[in-house]
Amino acid sequence: MQLPVSPPVRPMLARSVAEIPPDASYEPKWDGFRSICFRDGDEVELGSRNERPMTRYFPELVEAARAELPDRCVVDGEIVIATERGLDFEALQLRLHPAASRVRMLAGKTPASFIAFDLLALGDDDYTARPFSERRAALVDALAGAGASFHVTPATTDMDTAQRWFHEFEGAGLDGVIAKPLEVTYQPDKRVMYKIKHARTADCVVAGYRVHKSGEDAVGSLMLGLYRDDGELASVGVIGAFPMARRRDLFTELQPLVTSFENHPWNWGAHVDPEIVRRYGGGSRWNAGKDLSFVPLRPERVVEVRYDHMEGDRFRHTAQFNRWRPDRDPRSCTYAQLEQPVSFRLGDIVPGLSP
Incomplete structure (x- = not known):
């Protein structure tokens, strides 16, 4: 892969706080597998929080990345499985299976989705040194034409909306809210964001x-x-x-x-x-x-x-x-x-x- 940000990359992390902080960008906290998706033409790799690739476990996302993402990009997000009852973390765990035939069967039966919430690179441009507000705007533009598998997470700077999300979205399997300072650069493996979870x-x-x-x-x-x-x-x-x-x-x-x-x-x-x-x-x-x-x-x-x-x-x-x-x-x-x-x-x- 010839990308301005190359795998492996440890994702930027969040530290737990008791209350939603002011003056930030707020997002739902998705309950799945944290992953950074690298695409360079037909080459696609799904990284994980511990830098181990998860590409082989989600073949349907590899195909979807080729069809839905910009030709050369690096996107941070969460792999989830959506059901009528909400997010299904257990179905995700079942994917971590050594048999490729079983992985393919599960990919057809319970296909995964990718919820994108940050942009590390696009084309020849490295976005990691840019403020989050700029990365977020570029992410929305870059994935504006995405299809059925790749989605951009909702975000807001309104505290009242974030409070409502915190209470309402749990019923769909989400487990809190993430707060990102608008000026923060992308800092791998650093806890520079905030997470507010139900207690x-x-x-x-x-x-x-x-x-x-x-x-x-x-x-x-x-x-x-x-x-x-x-x-x-x-x-x-x-x-x-x-x-x-x-x-x-x-x-x-x-x-x-x-x-x-x-x-x-x-x-x-x-x-x-x-x-x-x-x-x-x-x-x-x-x-x-x-x-x-x-x-x-x-x-x-x-x-x-x-x-x-x-x-x-x-x-x-x-x-x-x-x-x-x-x-x-x-x-x-x-x-x-x-x-x-x-x-x-x-x-x-x-x-x-x-x-």
């Missing part, structure tokens, strides 16, 4: 733990559950961030609750139906070969956790420890306590973005 709490049952990878008498992660309407305890995620000393203390504290799988609600080994195993958390969504063994606990202890949003019946990201709740009855820890975002259509955010 919520939930009371969960601790029903097991995994031993720390060190092999010592320490807890690696706590396994969290919520009760369904039918009384079944569903696995919703884990807490994994503790100092090493606290991991050892937790190991000692939890020993009186250790039980057998015989009467445990997550006795996945007794189920032959893979759908039952999946439904109650007995399989890894991302890594089929992952060791899922754990130490079962009597579901008697309640913990309050912080989380950003749900994906299906589980926390989208690893939850964070807030505090223990000895005052809560474990059976009161149900899905009913969770805030439900208002439903919102992706096509109303980006016209033409649809399954």
Whole structure:
């Protein structure tokens, strides 16, 4: 490739802040795979945040880039999969498969889209030293004729609109707002933007733990559950961030609750139906070969956790420890306590973005 900005490039990053800052350009925060798309004629490469190419996993975007993007350009954005229910991150994860035949099958079944939000190069011009306001205007012009797969993210400088987006767009699977200073240059791997994400709490049952990878008498992660309407305890995620000393203390504290799988609600080994195993958390969504063994606990202890949003019946990201709740009855820890975002259509955010 003969481009003014050549791969690999680490994307510019954002740091978390509690409130939307003033005097910036605001965009929805897309929940997908961050990617920088390089096109030089028929040559197309999709980079990733860790600089590893993702080109082979999204052949439909390679074809679309040749048809929809300017002949020579470098565009920063997010790879997403749109469904009628909103963004589907799990479908994205399924793309990271070693078999090319399966990747091609999924590309036809659940095609991906590319949401562009920054321009690094166009033709022979390097845009990285230009202010964001100029890069944004050039991006809109450059992708004005894009087709069904490449889209420019909406942006606004109006704070009230950004606040509305923050609350409304979550219902389509987006997870917050990005704020970009108008004068900021493109700075790879630097946290010079701001991200504002939803922050919520939930009371969960601790029903097991995994031993720390060190092999010592320490807890690696706590396994969290919520009760369904039918009384079944569903696995919703884990807490994994503790100092090493606290991991050892937790190991000692939890020993009186250790039980057998015989009467445990997550006795996945007794189920032959893979759908039952999946439904109650007995399989890894991302890594089929992952060791899922754990130490079962009597579901008697309640913990309050912080989380950003749900994906299906589980926390989208690893939850964070807030505090223990000895005052809560474990059976009161149900899905009913969770805030439900208002439903919102992706096509109303980006016209033409649809399954």
